[in-house]
Amino acid sequence: MSYLSIEFGLLFIVFFAIYWAFNLLPKFQNALLLVSSYLIVSSYSWQFALILGVYTSVTYLISIMISVSKDHAKSWLIFGLIISISNLALFKYFDFFRQELQALLNVFHIPILLPLFSVLIPIGISFYTFHSVSYLVSVKRKEIEVAKFWDFALFLSFFPSIVAGPINRAKDFLPQISVCEPRQILEPYRAFILIMMSIIKVYCLGGWINDAWVNPIFANPLEFSVIDLLVGVYAYAIQIYLNFSGYTDLVTGIALLLGFRLPINFNQPYLSLNLRHFWARWHISLSQWIRDYIYIPLGGNRKGFTRTQINVLLAMFLSGLWHGAGINFIIWGICHGIGIVALNIGDRFFGRDVISQRSPFIARLLTWHYVCFTWLFFYCENLSDALDYLMALTHNVMIKPQYWQAFLIIMVAYLVYPMCKNLPNLATVLLSKVNKLCLPVIMILILWCVIYFAPSGMPDFIYASF
Numbered sequence: 001m002s003y004l005s006i007e008f009g010l011l012f013i014v015f016f017a018i019y020w021a022f023n024l025l026p027k028f029q030n031a032l033l034l035v036s037s038y039l040i041v042s043s044y045s046w047q048f049a050l051i052l053g054v055y056t057s058v059t060y061l062i063s064i065m066i067s068v069s070k071d072h073a074k075s076w077l078i079f080g081l082i083i084s085i086s087n088l089a090l091f092k093y094f095d096f097f098r099q100e101l102q103a104l105l106n107v108f109h110i111p112i113l114l115p116l117f118s119v120l121i122p123i124g125i126s127f128y129t130f131h132s133v134s135y136l137v138s139v140k141r142k143e144i145e146v147a148k149f150w151d152f153a154l155f156l157s158f159f160p161s162i163v164a165g166p167i168n169r170a171k172d173f174l175p176q177i178s179v180c181e182p183r184q185i186l187e188p189y190r191a192f193i194l195i196m197m198s199i200i201k202v203y204c205l206g207g208w209i210n211d212a213w214v215n216p217i218f219a220n221p222l223e224f225s226v227i228d229l230l231v232g233v234y235a236y237a238i239q240i241y242l243n244f245s246g247y248t249d250l251v252t253g254i255a256l257l258l259g260f261r262l263p264i265n266f267n268q269p270y271l272s273l274n275l276r277h278f279w280a281r282w283h284i285s286l287s288q289w290i291r292d293y294i295y296i297p298l299g300g301n302r303k304g305f306t307r308t309q310i311n312v313l314l315a316m317f318l319s320g321l322w323h324g325a326g327i328n329f330i331i332w333g334i335c336h337g338i339g340i341v342a343l344n345i346g347d348r349f350f351g352r353d354v355i356s357q358r359s360p361f362i363a364r365l366l367t368w369h370y371v372c373f374t375w376l377f378f379y380c381e382n383l384s385d386a387l388d389y390l391m392a393l394t395h396n397v398m399i400k401p402q403y404w405q406a407f408l409i410i411m412v413a414y415l416v417y418p419m420c421k422n423l424p425n426l427a428t429v430l431l432s433k434v435n436k437l438c439l440p441v442i443m444i445l446i447l448w449c450v451i452y453f454a455p456s457g458m459p460d461f462i463y464a465s466f
Helices: 005-021 028-043 045-066 072-105 125-140 149-157 168-178 188-219 225-255 275-281 283-295 305-323 329-349 354-358 361-378 384-396 404-420 425-432 437-452
Strands: none
Touching: 005 028, 028 045, 028 149, 045 072, 045 125, 045 149, 045 361, 072 125, 125 149, 125 168, 125 283, 149 168, 149 329, 188 225, 188 425, 225 361, 225 384, 225 404, 275 283, 275 329, 275 361, 283 305, 305 329, 329 354, 329 361, 329 384, 354 361
16 A cells, blocks of 8 residues: 555544544554554565564564573574574575575585575565664663563554665664653644655656656667756656655654654755765665664774775675665665775875865766766666666767756756755744644645646655565
8 A cells, every 4th residue: 555545645544533542542552553554564465464473573582582691692693683684585585596596506416496486575574674683783782671572563563664664773763662651743844744745756746757757768768869868867866866755754754743753864865975975865774774784893994994995895785785686786786885985095095075175066966977877777677778778878979859958957956956955944834833724725735736737646665665
């Protein structure tokens, strides 16, 4: 069930009324959230809910063993991490690695035939795996006590963030679940603005950009000019930002209405002056998770300059692999790793941030283009399609552009965007001065405009597939 569907909106209104009817009973509210979260997971497939339930139970038992074992806590943590990674690898990467593993077994003449079957990826498996890892590590570090089972089950299944994040940390989110005092709706005006922004971003702007520019150009890049191909690249960069940040806005607004705070996941990433800044602004919860649970345990920047660059490449390689079981995602991650390594080398020999200090606009422009062209590997289903697109960029100079107006629109939007970054906060302030009775009228008006101008069909959340 799409969170942007009318069905979900109507069900949420009913759920919202029941949920706050029991505002004096936060434990009962937790039960409602848990049941609703599993029903939403089951709406995709009842097997997904079963897998989540079994995984939750096993992980919880391991956390108990970590807590009570004085001498073997680290061993139990390692065992828990192996279980988590194995579960993710089985469902998400089995098909991708099956051929390679079978070839390796044949080389060593091991008489094992791996089964030929397609494994359906459970919804949200990447996100609740990351949630569970943060929980196990926090228990091992004594940052938190072992949670109550039902609180932990809600932490892994919390429906606003299970489909496509953001990634919650156990030490930050579990205390919000285990409260005994009555909850309150948090920042209702900001929640309203976030939900409306999400509908506009995903349903209207993102869908329109996808239908008008992205799909037509990427369908057959060899027929388009260099200007058109640049429009396709820029348009997809804008679409994926609108789609993913729009989803984050939506679930953050829903969580605020339920009395929960989710971590900030975006901070104007296309205003970044370099790739380090970009990853501090894009999918922040994932970037910080990779930093804390992969990059720093590998040694971070504590073991010399060369080892630091290797750690960066490994972390970005794993980031690419996390996004999808395909060589295109791996190349995308490695491209970002190479870009950060090149930036670090430049800082070492020419001075830190030498370009951004002399010309922030040029630094932002260079970063924008590097990020945009790496999105090619993210969008294309295979490497050959991405190479065809790049080849067309170098050969289709003489073809007459069809989308030159779109090129101008994107250029103007890129120049104007820095001046619009505070519009959501301004809208929240203005809305707080409006009579609450007018809010439903404003929402209906916005929804009518979105439905009128948006393309037909229900847009997908791109990151739901990861």
